[in-house]
Amino acid sequence: MAYGNTTLRPLTTCEPPLNVVGIRNTQATPLVLHMRIGRVEVERGVLLAPMEDVTDLPFRLICRRYGADIVYTEFISSDGLIRDARRSLEKVRLAEEERPVAIQIFGGNEDVMVGAARKAEESGPDFIDINFGCWVKNVVVRNAGAALLKDPPQMAALTKAIVQNVGLPVTVKTRLGWAKDEIVILDVAQRLQDAGAAALTVHCRTRDMGHDGEADWSWIPRIKEVVDIPVILNGDVRTGADVDRAFSTTGADAVMIGRAAIGNPFVFSEAKNLRAGASARERVDVCLEHLRLEVEYKPLRRAIHEFRKHYSGYLKGLPNNSLARQDIVRMESYAEIEDRLLRFAADHEAVYG
Numbered sequence: 001m002a003y004g005n006t007t008l009r010p011l012t013t014c015e016p017p018l019n020v021v022g023i024r025n026t027q028a029t030p031l032v033l034h035m036r037i038g039r040v041e042v043e044r045g046v047l048l049a050p051m052e053d054v055t056d057l058p059f060r061l062i063c064r065r066y067g068a069d070i071v072y073t074e075f076i077s078s079d080g081l082i083r084d085a086r087r088s089l090e091k092v093r094l095a096e097e098e099r100p101v102a103i104q105i106f107g108g109n110e111d112v113m114v115g116a117a118r119k120a121e122e123s124g125p126d127f128i129d130i131n132f133g134c135w136v137k138n139v140v141v142r143n144a145g146a147a148l149l150k151d152p153p154q155m156a157a158l159t160k161a162i163v164q165n166v167g168l169p170v171t172v173k174t175r176l177g178w179a180k181d182e183i184v185i186l187d188v189a190q191r192l193q194d195a196g197a198a199a200l201t202v203h204c205r206t207r208d209m210g211h212d213g214e215a216d217w218s219w220i221p222r223i224k225e226v227v228d229i230p231v232i233l234n235g236d237v238r239t240g241a242d243v244d245r246a247f248s249t250t251g252a253d254a255v256m257i258g259r260a261a262i263g264n265p266f267v268f269s270e271a272k273n274l275r276a277g278a279s280a281r282e283r284v285d286v287c288l289e290h291l292r293l294e295v296e297y298k299p300l301r302r303a304i305h306e307f308r309k310h311y312s313g314y315l316k317g318l319p320n321n322s323l324a325r326q327d328i329v330r331m332e333s334y335a336e337i338e339d340r341l342l343r344f345a346a347d348h349e350a351v352y353g
């Protein structure tokens, strides 16, 4: 249990603009929207999307520090969880400091999903999210993820079974439909509300779009017309300006950011208009802190290798970062990477101040 009894160092490099569970942010502006999911209340919430191999505990902690109002685990296989598979158990490990946090599960079998949801509940998340949006083939062929968009009554039945068997609020994340000519979200939203879902996150694409094409936010106000539960907008929110636009043009109850947060937790503080972008030195410091947390959390080799996807985000926009990136993706030890990145930051400061 890497974090079960770990006290994280005080979060020092950035002011923590966090909405703590149950404490309402009082800085209301005309754009502020208030959302409640069980004991979690956020205003004008900007959430970290669940992302496989990205939103592990270290990254969730860092995103919370930079202002993500709610964070989600990556999706966790219900089958794996009920079998106590090592990797699934690793994924349900939470830390007090990251609250509010949701555990996301996926699956296609009711009994297995109910068992997995109960197991997830034992880890003490603030709520449980069900993935009915994953488009990848090996999930869909198991009648899980976005496959349920082909069968809204079954999606609702699975949701209802989970709602009835856990004490925590249950939310759902899904897409608009299977394909452009098969958009079912209005029907799905009503069925999920009737099934007892506490909120609905909509990735505003269809399954056949994968992550391509443009997310169509125009569905959010239409969904809001047919349900009362909170509706969370997801898809193509990349900057603070996008967040403002998402709230002001759609009436979404909260906004969820995925890819734009990878290697860029600063997007949350920017989105909350708390500050402008991070300096080169801060980017490098946070990158190294993130890597240190990963090394504490996972076996060293795995941590170093899996972390490689984060460098381009952390160094994005900094002039001449490609040489540094080429070097560090070949390195196998934390010390080497630290040395190279600190040299990069020092060189950057010498030239650009």
Ligand SMILES: Cc1cc2nc3c(=O)[nH]c(=O)nc-3n(C[C@H](O)[C@H](O)[C@H](O)COP(=O)(O)O)c2cc1C
Pocket (backbone or CB within 6 Å): 049, 050, 051, 052, 053, 054, 073, 074, 075, 104, 131, 133, 134, 173, 203, 211, 234, 235, 236, 237, 256, 257, 258, 259, 260
């Ligand atoms: C690397 C990666 C992993 C993802 N894993 C998950 C997941 O585990 N569960 C989920 O609901 N969505 C997952 N998604 C989808 C995102 O949560 C989000 O819906 C999608 O990226 C669109 O939002 P964005 O435009 O802000 O990135 C993943 C996306 C990416 C890029």
